[in-house]
Amino acid sequence: MKKVTIKNTDLEIAPINFGGNVFGWTLDEKESFDILDAFVDEGFNFVDTADTYSWWVNGVGGQSETIIGKWMTLRNNRENIVIATKVGSETKEHPVDISKKHILKSVDESLQRLGTDHIDLYYTHFDDQITPIEETLSAYDEIIKAGKVRYIAASNLSPKRLIESFDVAEKNNFPKYVALQPHYNLMERTTLKRITHL
Numbered sequence: 001m002k003k004v005t006i007k008n009t010d011l012e013i014a015p016i017n018f019g020g021n022v023f024g025w026t027l028d029e030k031e032s033f034d035i036l037d038a039f040v041d042e043g044f045n046f047v048d049t050a051d052t053y054s055w056w057v058n059g060v061g062g063q064s065e066t067i068i069g070k071w072m073t074l075r076n077n078r079e080n081i082v083i084a085t086k087v088g089s090e091t092k093e094h095p096v097d098i099s100k101k102h103i104l105k106s107v108d109e110s111l112q113r114l115g116t117d118h119i120d121l122y123y124t125h126f127d128d129q130i131t132p133i134e135e136t137l138s139a140y141d142e143i144i145k146a147g148k149v150r151y152i153a154a155s156n157l158s159p160k161r162l163i164e165s166f167d168v169a170e171k172n173n174f175p176k177y178v179a180l181q182p183h184y185n186l187m188e189r190t191t192l193k194r195i196t197h198l
Contacts, residue, residue: 001043008178009151011120013082017046024063025054032067033074040077048181050086050125051110059092062113069115078116085110086125086155096128100139107143122149123181126156133165137174144175153179 003012018039023032036047049068052061065085072078087106088098110119122143124136143149154162154177162177169176 003045006121006151006179008176011082011151013046014044016044017048017082017084018044020047020049020064020068021053022064023049023053023067025057029067029070033071036068036071037075040080045080046082046084048084050089050123051106051113052086052089052091052125055089055091061089061091062109065110065113069113073115082120083114083116084121084123084153085114085119086123088128089125096126097131098124098126098128098136099131100135100142103136103139104143107148111148118147119149121151121153121179123153123155123179124157124177127158127161129161133161133168134172134174137165137169137172141174151175151178153177153181155181 001014003014005012018036020032023029027035039047047068049064050061051065053064055061057063068083072081072083087103087110088096090096094102107119107122111117122140140149140152144152152175154165157165157180162180166176168174
């Protein structure tokens with residue numbers, strides 16, 4: 001299968017990724033393994049999850065990352081998989097949070113669940129609209145320099161905050177978001193329209 005490279009990275013991905021919010025929720029571990037096996041058998045390599053999937057089941061989340069981590073360990077295929085996960089979403093324990101303290105704590109927890117020493121693509125899942133952009137990006141700068149994360153990306157950020165993040169990154173020599181994951185499908189197209197008209 002022909003891979004594409006995410007711009008400004010060396011991440012080569014198949015043109016479709018697998019969203020792992022179903023793992024530990026509508027799919028148990030065995031079913032999750034079966035689907036992941038079938039996915040990679042067809043030449044795909046990009047798996048997306050979040051630290052809080054599926055918090056609506058147990059209040060805190062972590063099931064999806066744990067299942068993916070077990071699968072990669074058992075299949076010994078980490079080097080062939082591009083892993084994206086996210087930080088900042090709410091749970092029953094905390095609201096949306098992209099503070100430095102929360103990011104530094106959450107990245108270590110995600111790495112442990114995923115059974116890996118690095119995350120390929122780390123998304124700001126939701127924007128709390130409170131934390132200064134400088135604080136969030138400085139946290140990302142720290143974990144990238146520590147080798148815990150390779151690149152950062154954005155999901156559910158307003159166009160205004162997204163533009164501001166690029167300005168802040170440029171002024172402070174912080175990492176920049178390399179990808180955007182908007183809410184977009186056949187039923188929901190307004191978000192992408194707003195973003196593409198930046």
